Amino acid sequence: MPENNKPQQVKKIDLAVRSALWPGPLKSQAKGAKPKGRLVDVLVAKGRIVALVPAGSLDVHAAHEIDARGLMLLPSLTDAHAHLREPGQEYKEDIASGLSAAAHGGFSNIMCMANTRPVNDSASVTEFMLEQARRSWPGGPRLFPIGALTKGLKGQELASMADLKDAGCVAFSNDGRPVESTELMRRGMEYCQDLGRIVIDHCEDPFLAPAAGVNEGEVSSRLGLSGQPDIAEAIQAARDVLLAEYLGLPVHLAHISCEKSVAVIRAAKARGVDVTAETCPHYLTLTEDEVAGYSALAKVSPPLRPRADVEALLEALADGTIDMLATDHAPHAAHEKEVEFDAAPCGISGLDTALATTWELVRTGKLPFDAFLRAWTTAPCKRFGLPVNTFAPGDPADFLLFDQDAAWTVGPETMHSKSKNTPLLGRTLRGRVAAHFLAGKSIV
Structure with a gap:
């Protein structure tokens, strides 16, 4: 302070x-x-x-x-990775409901991915998203669109990134469809550097059980499901950091889920590579056992991993190897998850529960408070150039009052997101936002 x-x-x-x-x-x-x-x-x-x-x-x-x-004082949080579904899939979530979940969840800044319909690969889509945010939540939370790295997210041709930047995009990503072509990834990173932006990559080898939604291991074998091995993530992470090292350019790795990727990132940082990485609350608090009953609510990409990976991620977040936290908020309608496991989409709705679940890690001594604070505030804001409150004179007055002892049950009545697809349904959490202020004005 x-x-x-x-x-x-x-x-x-x-x-x-x-x-x-x-x-x-x-x-x-x-x-x-x-x-x-x-x-x-x-x-x-x-x-x-x-x-x-x-x-x-x-x-x-x-x-x-x-x-x-x-009540406890905390600076407002920043989410560097969320899906708000509008335009095109408003039955899952729209910008108004997504920002409502963000406001009540303690978030002032929301970076939203480009996998909308149509894809956010043109300035008109970006401008529409920003206008919807201004109309529904004029006092914030603030929306920061992430532009598509390639046209239609097809991985064949770079999008018009200069136009997207001018329209308001703060970063670029191919989101859940990793760029197969290393040459195209290289050119995307170089163009982003010219624009003062960073590429965010979904690290997943597209040929190793893509979007399987379950870790390849004991649980997948017992259930007879095709699982995805941890090396599918680590291989892509290694490619990205080697590219960043060779080019001398930055890269950001999304939703890291396993110990092998942590090793890749730690070694790269030791060599001075300009790489940052995020992980998500569900990778720190849940394991692959959540899918043991074929629960599609726990189907996520990358998949939940064994306990050893959870421990490795907690250590990496504490020591700064993993820089930040992000929700990867991925809302889906109930009928989309109420199908057999293989047919269900990947994704967990996380904006409502992220603060309570990660604060529990601080409360129980599994995560230092300074690491929690860095991961949700200064690290994402510094990396992507977003406003942040450190409580220094002159900082934006974005803060929340947190009732750390308030117990609440996760369910349709207590979630503000339009979709309720989380394996935490029915569970009791501790910690709830009592009040939230942006620029000194109450939004909750």
Whole structure:
């Protein structure tokens, strides 16, 4: 946290949040201190942070004051990988319902993938998505489209990336259809560099049981399902980091799920390769055992892995090998999942549950708070150039008040996403957003 400035320098304080629990240390405290939490006041003016100070240490009058006793203060989160389905598949999710799930889930920034219908490979689609966001949630959460790397996501010809960038795309990806041609991937990375953008790659060898939805191993063998081996991901990850190293260009690897990929990324970073990577809450909290009853709700691409991979991912997230978290929010209608396993689409609806499930990792000591904070805030925002609140004076006043002890059952009545396709249905989670502010104004 930054050193405290003097809010008396500001003529008017618009908002003061009193006595919120901040789980990290203030820099003004002793170096190396690791307190369980401090009560703080947050002062806001003109949509920006003025100061974060020990509770009651300043006598400042504000136009609006909130008593936050019993609630935890967190900066708003950023999701670097979500699917909002509009245009074309609004029966699964639309931008309004997706941003509702984001707002109630604690997210201020949402980067949405290009696999819409039509594909987001033209400026008109990008502009439509941004207009829908402005109409439905004018005060945020903010929508940041990811443009298609290739036309129609077909992996044959690069999309008009300059036009997409000008329309508002912040990154480029072929999403769930990895680029088979290494030469095309190379040219895509080079064009992105010229545009000041980064390629996000779905790491999956397209010839090793693509989108099988279950890990190749004991569970798949027992169920008689065709599984996908972990090397399908690791092979593609290795190709991408070797390309990035050879070209001296950045690359971002989506939803890493296994220990072999972690080893590839760790070695690449040790050599100085400009690679970042994300993993998702379900890869840190669930295992392949979730599909044991042929549950299509647990069918996801890449698939859930064994416990050893979960432990490796937690270690990698803690030490920075994995830079960030992302939901890979992939809503599907109930009838699409209520079919035999092989016929069901891959995907888990994650915006509603991501904060509670990952905070539980912090609560139980499996993930350090600083790694949690980095993964959901500074790392994705730094990589993709998005606004972020570190509670430094002048930062956007994007923050939430979190009731870490609130118990709730995951179900249709408690989820804001239009689709409810999650293996967590019926389970009780702890932790719920009590209030959410963007630019100092309440959105929840």
